[in-house]
Amino acid sequence: MTRKEILGKTFELINDYQSSVASGEKSVINYHQPHQLKDKIDLKLPSKAGNYDNLFSDIEKYLKHSVHTSHKQFLNQLYSGENLPALIGEFITALTNTSMYTYEVAPLATLIEKELINKMCRIAGFTDGGGTFTTGGSNANMLAMMSARNKLLPDIKKNGLMGAQTLAVFVSDQSHYSFDTAANILGIGSDHVYKIKSDSHGRMLIEDLVKAIETSLIKSETPFFIAATAGTTLLGAFDPLDEIAEIAQNYKIWMHVDGSFGGSIILSTKYKYLFNGIERADSFTWNPHKLMNVPLIASVLLVKEKDRLLKNLTDLDTDYIYHDNDVQEYNLGKQSIQCGRRVDALKVWLAWRFYGDEGYAQRINRMFELANYARKKVDLYNQLQLLAEPQSLTICFTYKSDFEKENDKLNLEIRETLMKKGLSLVNYGYLKEKVAIRLVISNPDIEEKDLDEFFENFVQMGSVLENEKSIVQQVVQAEKCLIIE
């Protein structure tokens, strides 16, 4: 096969895949347990070479057994959907395959990344800000915490944390687990990450934040980092940024905003109010790979002070890679903890130029419309109960059965059965230790009828499984009677 034929065949596969997923012809998932899947697919890495026929056969199997994340019944993750300009951008990144460390090997990519960072800073109100693309939201959150740590104690870079004062971090009890991971990595320790209580919407309670800081000070700790969340993982809640900024300022604590999920909502003029106060923060995590629908990974950490990352992360002696010359400020590797780094900026840039600010605002607004629609659907079914009033794009609810004690189990069974039948994939979490089914709207291309279909399936499955339970329970009851007699 010539290169042209191979590429032609590849694109045929891609087109067929996209068409059939978009039309719903393929079910969202073709579920198998690991041992079943192992039996179906030859995974072996062989001694002898294969050929292009084998390659395409492998790819066809991979496509068949993938979860179709652009399918309209994929409501499981904080990302989904398809964005063709961004997907093409990703292909071009792979094709040109360069690394973001020096201007020399990534000239235009460097300018593109800087343009994006500048624009995103302006949107966040960081008038003299800077930033970097990272390997994901967890990594961005870790860099933010590290930057705060090293600003407070600049000697750590050389001397380490041993002998330093005990540092303390404050996040809400709804925040992402990456803050615990970051505290572990950075040598701060997850025991010094205080989880502030949240209200019924999932928003951090300010009075509890103040109490926790005061308690920490009494214990002679050094509070140095508060992370507000802009779009929590379970409820999509937005912490009150302005009020948190006030506290952070009073106590001179670095304020971070984790917008890993909700960051892109700032692009909507209609919903930007959720970010009131963001301009007072010191750093901001924003993942375009979520609500801007570009393929994974596109994640950005913005910082208020332009040179903060350079100073705190990597201002070490690396002359053998970063040569002194007139393009120094364009060697982006100097403000990253990665050395080799993929060009994640290109897909974001191409998609943003394609949709424009206005197009992205519309996409975000449309997602809210769909989320509101879903929220109302929950009310329409007697069997469903909303667990929290949604602040953004996630709707948490439960199927209420007559078997209260078994209710969590029933909800998990409904979800799992829908998945195993390939009807829909929706996620769940625990809210006050109760199972909450979490439906996320992260794909502006889904339609009201897709949500109708989802809820119909969910409620119907609930009823089927409830009946089965009822029968089982009657049998158990009957058996019990027998024993008693």
Next chain:
Amino acid sequence: MTRKEILGKTFELINDYQSSVASGEKSVINYHQPHQLKDKIDLKLPSKAGNYDNLFSDIEKYLKHSVHTSHKQFLNQLYSGENLPALIGEFITALTNTSMYTYEVAPLATLIEKELINKMCRIAGFTDGGGTFTTGGSNANMLAMMSARNKLLPDIKKNGLMGAQTLAVFVSDQSHYSFDTAANILGIGSDHVYKIKSDSHGRMLIEDLVKAIETSLIKSETPFFIAATAGTTLLGAFDPLDEIAEIAQNYKIWMHVDGSFGGSIILSTKYKYLFNGIERADSFTWNPHKLMNVPLIASVLLVKEKDRLLKNLTDLDTDYIYHDNDVQEYNLGKQSIQCGRRVDALKVWLAWRFYGDEGYAQRINRMFELANYARKKVDLYNQLQLLAEPQSLTICFTYKSDFEKENDKLNLEIRETLMKKGLSLVNYGYLKEKVAIRLVISNPDIEEKDLDEFFENFVQMGSVLENEKSIVQQVVQAEKCLIIE
């Protein structure tokens, strides 16, 4: 434009790009200073939407101004070349766009990653090993150091490093700067990263390692991490793993092997001897995105103890994502510090199945053949001087001029002029504070004639610039005379 037409156009662009780069029709780089490039390209992110014509016009500009890393005069980086099966794998990863955290959303990708990790562990002699894909070699080295830190002091995860003993790290003076970065991140401090002297080949000197450990112990520090390098950044040197393993064992120190660059050489039966002793190490960084020629990023950290990563990195309470069920061991997010994680394993798996062990061994052997050829070429030119006997795939040399004091400057000028003319891109570093031109063979598709062309251009440019210098110097001399007179 329909989706089919858009994809068709995309693949036409990709095919044209690859053909013209492979044929050398395009020069390796189309060099511009940042301000020149900014003038040529409209980088703005507009309010209004664009369209597919704009998109393709942007992509054409991006392709034109990219450094062509698969060009046969791209000898600059520790990666290069083209690998069509892997590139297609990357397209499929972007298309299916799922995340490696749970089996549920990445079923086949999970099995593929596990298969690769198992195979790579077996090759390294980690009979009961485990591992994870990481976001690059720097990240893998950091995870290794963190794993060693938390194995020694398991309480750090919760309590932090404050109050702990002073830890000490040992690497060679030729090691990658990521160990300094890691020590900064992890709160160990770069001052506690001791740089052990290396021999003329660039290999860590064992007696100096022992001395440094002893000195550290006298200072009441706790030596806990030695990183050997398998393929140093500048000289491609391999530290003597067996001897280092002996020391690590004696002092009960975690031994890491940084094979970010050279790791893939282990696939060659002919050159595997460079890794003698690797099976005694505790961890091993291996980047398939370098010498296995898959697109960035594909990076792996292998650990000798299967569960080490899980225990040390992320064994925190994350129930809202990782639900307890029968596929628990297949939820790979639990042993990663990333949450969302791209499927980097697919491209490696597809390429490995395409080439087989034998094909990859041949590719590595061919690179050595080319490196040996380049090494001999240096001897053929009186003007060139080899700076160290190469151990693997990098050849460091200098152009010797009559202007000894200005020699470094001349070498930099030769390199830069070749780049600006688009004739070749080759890197440099500092060896004993002298400029060393570093030519890397990381593309098995280049040919002897490409190397002939490179050296011919280099020497010719040297001679031209030397003549110019000579004229300038004569003028300077003449001016000096005038002044004196």
